[in-house]
Amino acid sequence: MKITTRMRQGVTVLEPKGKITIGEGDVALREAVHEAMNAGAKHMLINLQDTTTIDSSGIGELVAAYTTVTNRGGDLKLLNLPPKVHDILQITQLVTVFEVFENEDEAIDSFGL
Amino acid sequence: MAVDTPSVHLAIESRIENIDLVQVVVEESLKRLSLDDDSSQRVGIAVREAVANAIRHGNLEDPEKRVDVDFAVENDEVVITVQDQGEGFDPTKVRDPIAEENLLRPHGRGILFMRSFMDSIEYSFQPGEGTRVTLRKRLNQTEADTAESQEETR
Numbered sequence: 001m002k003i004t005t006r007m008r009q010g011v012t013v014l015e016p017k018g019k020i021t022i023g024e025g026d027v028a029l030r031e032a033v034h035e036a037m038n039a040g041a042k043h044m045l046i047n048l049q050d051t052t053t054i055d056s057s058g059i060g061e062l063v064a065a066y067t068t069v070t071n072r073g074g075d076l077k078l079l080n081l082p083p084k085v086h087d088i089l090q091i092t093q094l095v096t097v098f099e100v101f102e103n104e105d106e107a108i109d110s111f112g113l
Numbered sequence: 114m115a116v117d118t119p120s121v122h123l124a125i126e127s128r129i130e131n132i133d134l135v136q137v138v139v140e141e142s143l144k145r146l147s148l149d150d151d152s153s154q155r156v157g158i159a160v161r162e163a164v165a166n167a168i169r170h171g172n173l174e175d176p177e178k179r180v181d182v183d184f185a186v187e188n189d190e191v192v193i194t195v196q197d198q199g200e201g202f203d204p205t206k207v208r209d210p211i212a213e214e215n216l217l218r219p220h221g222r223g224i225l226f227m228r229s230f231m232d233s234i235e236y237s238f239q240p241g242e243g244t245r246v247t248l249r250k251r252l253n254q255t256e257a258d259t260a261e262s263q264e265e266t267r
Contacts, residue, residue: 060219
């Protein structure tokens with residue numbers, strides 16, 4: 001799994017490509033989030049458009065990232081959920097936790113920066 | 114159902130990197146049956162969760178300990194069993210991951226995934242003799258059946 005990071009209007013946009021699964025993508029996602037926070041990022045948007053598979057460890061990492069960022073006074077939102085990832089957020093009831101967007105402009109505006 | 118139904122046995126060392134291998138074998142085996150791609154992937158994820166639990170929580174990632182995976186077709190059902198060599202695991206002690214107070218816990222969703230993606234899962238364990246989880250999925254299932262099954266798990 002590969003993650004690219006870019007900045008847009010004060011929001012750090014993380015774009016994982018591939019699998020967010022135990023022992024591989026989950027670790028990469030954790031490292032990317034921590035790296036962004038160490039660089040001072042408080043507002044994060046994770047674009048899951050190119051995420052092919054996510055398992056319970058991957059979901060756990062998304063939750064851990066959400067908790068870490070919000071505990072530091074920031075916010076973390078999700079963008080472009082593939083149908084399978086959306087199903088999993090429904091099953092796990094995490095749709096009630098994450099703010100989810102289908103349009104990047106709207107997502108970026110929602111941070112109100 | 115396919116005429117030539119596969120039966121597969123895998124014995125793996127308890128290493129996280131072996132989880133992908135099991136998922137690939139299961140999904141490839143399912144391609145030979147009349148399960149659609151989405152259902153096959155869901156079964157693959159469920160098996161992945163069972164194997165991950167066996168490696169991490171059952172065998173505590175001790176590579177000397179084995180995880181056995183059996184894949185078979187019985188009476189229009191895919192039946193997959195995952196057996197570890199750990200101390201025995203009682204699934205009733207797992208917190209409900211969709212209870213509001215547990216939503217932000219990073220762990221504990223594996224069984225929920227399995228229940229959501231399979232028609233049934235069954236645990237059996239004896240302290241000191243490892244844990245066996247049996248996952249079942251009907252073949253020739255309609256989308257309505259799948260939706261109903263998922264609704265029942267919620």
